[in-house]
Amino acid sequence: MKEPKKRIMIIGCTSGIGKALAELSLEQGLIVGGVGRNEAQLKEMAKAHDRQFFAQVADIRHTTGLNERLDALAERMGGVDIVVVSSSISRKNPDLLFEIENDVLQTNIVGYAAALIWAARFFLKQGHGHLVGITSLAKFLGSKNPAYTASKAFESRYLDGLRLRLAKTGITVSEIMPGFVRTPMTEDQEKMFWAISPERAAKCILKAIGKKKQKTVISRRWKPFYWILPHLPFRLLRYFLV
Numbered sequence: 001m002k003e004p005k006k007r008i009m010i011i012g013c014t015s016g017i018g019k020a021l022a023e024l025s026l027e028q029g030l031i032v033g034g035v036g037r038n039e040a041q042l043k044e045m046a047k048a049h050d051r052q053f054f055a056q057v058a059d060i061r062h063t064t065g066l067n068e069r070l071d072a073l074a075e076r077m078g079g080v081d082i083v084v085v086s087s088s089i090s091r092k093n094p095d096l097l098f099e100i101e102n103d104v105l106q107t108n109i110v111g112y113a114a115a116l117i118w119a120a121r122f123f124l125k126q127g128h129g130h131l132v133g134i135t136s137l138a139k140f141l142g143s144k145n146p147a148y149t150a151s152k153a154f155e156s157r158y159l160d161g162l163r164l165r166l167a168k169t170g171i172t173v174s175e176i177m178p179g180f181v182r183t184p185m186t187e188d189q190e191k192m193f194w195a196i197s198p199e200r201a202a203k204c205i206l207k208a209i210g211k212k213k214q215k216t217v218i219s220r221r222w223k224p225f226y227w228i229l230p231h232l233p234f235r236l237l238r239y240f241l242v
C-alpha cells in the first residue's frame with residue numbers, strides 16, 4: 001500500500017532557511033503548511049502550489065490566538081507529522097535600546113516557546129510527531145548582539161527540556177544548529193566564512209529529519225565547532241569579535 005504523504009508545518013517559512021525548506025519539501029511531494037507574517041509571500045507560495053501548500057499568517061510574538069491559528073492550519077493540512085520552528089530575528093543594537101532587545105526576546109524566546117508548546121501538545125494528543133527547532137552554533141557564545149545569542153541558548157535548552165518531557169511518548173525532538181547560511185538575516189553580516197546557501201541548508205535539514213537525529217550541526221564542516229565553542233576563552237572571543 002502507498003504510504004500517505006508526510007505533512008510538514010514550517011513556522012517561519014517566508015524567507016531564508018524556512019523558505020528553502022518549504023520549497024524542497026514541496027519538490028519531494030510533502031504537504032506543507034507555512035507560517036509567517038509576510039502575507040504576500042505566503043499567498044504567492046499557496047498560489048504556486050494549490051492543495052499542496054497551505055498558508056497561515058501569524059506573528060509568533062502575539063501568543064493570544066496563536067494556538068487557534070496553528071490549529072486551523074493543521075486542520076487545513078489534514079494533520080501534521082513534522083513541525084519545524086525556524087522563526088527568529090537578529091537585530092544590531094549599537095545603542096543598546098531595550099525596545100530592540102525586547103523585540104528579539106519576544107520573537108526568539110516567547111514566540112518560539114509558544115510555537116514549540118503548541119506543537120508538543122498537538123503531537124501529545126495524536127500520539128506521535130516530530131518536533132524540530134532551528135537554533136544556532138551561536139548559542140555557545142556571547143556576542144555584541146547579546147539578545148540573539150542568549151535567545152539561541154534558551155531555545156536549545158528548551159528543546160532539551162521538551163525532549164526529556166516527551167521521552168516516553170512517540171514524539172521525537174530534534175535540534176538543528178547551523179553555522180553561517182546566506183539569508184536575509186545575514187545580509188549585513190561582516191566576517192562570514194563557510195557560509196552555505198539556504199538550499200543546501202534545507203537539504204541537510206530534511207536529511208536529518210529523515211534520520212530523526214536529535215542534534216545536527218549544518219553543514220558538516222562546522223561539526224568540530226560544536227565541541228570547541230563551549231570552551232573558547234573569553235580573551236580569544238574578544239580578539240575575534242571586538
Ligand SMILES: NC(=O)c1ccc[n+]([C@@H]2O[C@H](COP(=O)([O-])OP(=O)(O)OC[C@H]3O[C@@H](n4cnc5c(N)ncnc54)[C@H](OP(=O)(O)O)[C@@H]3O)[C@@H](O)[C@H]2O)c1
Nearest residue numbers: 012014015016017036037038059060087088136181183185
Ligand atoms: N542565516 C544564518 O546564518 C543562520 C545561522 C544560524 C542559525 N540560523 C537560524 O535559522 C533560522 C532561520 O533564519 P534565516 O537565516 O532563514 O532568517 P530569515 O531569512 O530572516 O528568516 C526568518 C524567518 O522567521 C520568520 N519570523 C520572524 N519573526 C517572526 C514572527 N514574529 N512571527 C512569525 N515568523 C517570524 C520570518 O517570517 P516573516 O518575516 O514572514 O514573519 C522568516 O520566515 C533562525 O532560527 C536563525 O536563528 C540562521
